[in-house]
Each structure stands twice: as C-alpha cells, then as structure tokens.
Amino acid sequence: MLTMADIGFDDAAALLHRHGLTLLRVADGEPIPGSYWGEREAGIIGTSVYARGDTPVHSLLHEAGHLIVLPPERRAAVHTDATDSIEEENAVCVLQALLADALPGVGLARVLADMDAWGYTFRLGSAAAYVEHDADDAWAWLQAHGLIDGQRALLFPTGA
Known part of the structure; x- marks a missing residue:
C-alpha cells in the first residue's frame, strides 16, 4: 500500500x-x-x-x-467518526478515489487497488468495479452536494 x-x-x-x-x-x-x-x-x-x-x-x-x-x-463537531449515513459513506468511497487523481504519483487506479488490499468490500468484488458500475447513488449524492459536475469531475472550491 x-x-x-x-x-x-x-x-x-x-x-x-x-x-x-x-x-x-x-x-x-x-x-x-x-x-x-x-x-x-x-x-x-x-x-x-x-x-x-x-x-x-x-x-x-x-x-x-x-x-x-x-x-x-x-x-467543527467531528471527532473520529463523521459518517451520518450509508449514502454518505458510499459517496466518500468514490470521492477518495477522485481525490487520488489530484495527488502526483497516486492516481485513481492505485487508490482503488489499495482499497481492495486494505479490505474494503463491494458487491461486485472490487473498488474499481464499484466505482465504475455500482456507485450510481454515490455519484448522484456527490453531484447533489455540489462536489462533482455532470461529467463526474471534481469541483474544487475557489477559497479555503
């Protein structure tokens, strides 16, 4: 990893x-x-x-x-566990893969493979299969919350 x-x-x-x-x-x-x-x-x-x-x-x-x-x-209220729902957890799994492409030397494919090696489990057997074929709800959640656009590209905030 x-x-x-x-x-x-x-x-x-x-x-x-x-x-x-x-x-x-x-x-x-x-x-x-x-x-x-x-x-x-x-x-x-x-x-x-x-x-x-x-x-x-x-x-x-x-x-x-x-x-x-x-x-x-x-x-500000988060300490250790931030998940409110299964939908949010699913969205975070997709988001972490998208964020990987923003890090030099990392990339989506590497993070998805590392997720599998760590022990994430998905219905279709791998993180890549989940993101590509079984995560429509997660993609929709990310878009509804303004984190990705209609082309599934990350929308970074302009200010910190």
Whole structure:
C-alpha cells in the first residue's frame, strides 16, 4: 500500500487546504488522534486530518473525504467518526478515489487497488468495479452536494 512517506505530505496538505482542511503530521510511532481504525490509519478532529508516514494514502483521502462532504459548520463537531449515513459513506468511497487523481504519483487506479488490499468490500468484488458500475447513488449524492459536475469531475472550491 502506498503510504504518506512514499508521496510526502506537501501535495496532500495543499489538496486538503483547498477544501478548508489542515493536514497535521504525527510523529512515527505516536498514536494518531481521531483515528477510527487505530494503528496507522488517518484520524479526523474538526477541520484537521492526522497522519503519520506509515499512514496509507487511501486512508488519508477517505478520512479527508468525510470532512469534505460536510458543510463547514458541521466539521467543527467531528471527532473520529463523521459518517451520518450509508449514502454518505458510499459517496466518500468514490470521492477518495477522485481525490487520488489530484495527488502526483497516486492516481485513481492505485487508490482503488489499495482499497481492495486494505479490505474494503463491494458487491461486485472490487473498488474499481464499484466505482465504475455500482456507485450510481454515490455519484448522484456527490453531484447533489455540489462536489462533482455532470461529467463526474471534481469541483474544487475557489477559497479555503
């Protein structure tokens, strides 16, 4: 799995900043604040995403996605678990794959493969099959919430 140490923190920090989020690096071996899964998985508290060098990139993008889909006024109350619904969780799975294309050296295909390696499970057997053939509800959710356009392209906010 591709980790933050593999890609560095600068591009990921810039990507999160475009969405009004802050990436905070946690020292190697230290517990990650706000981590739902523990160990090396990314954490979220308020508008901050926490990660170590051994944090998988897909984990960082997934947790950031949870904050990105929330209206700014709801982000402040988030600590560790941000999901309100299955629909939102599905949308975040698609969003994390789309965000991967905005990171040099990462890309959608790599994150989808890493999601499978981590243990995400989908009806059609893989994250790629889900995103391509079984995620119409997630795509519609992202579009209804102004995060993608009709062509399924990300719409980045103009200000942080």
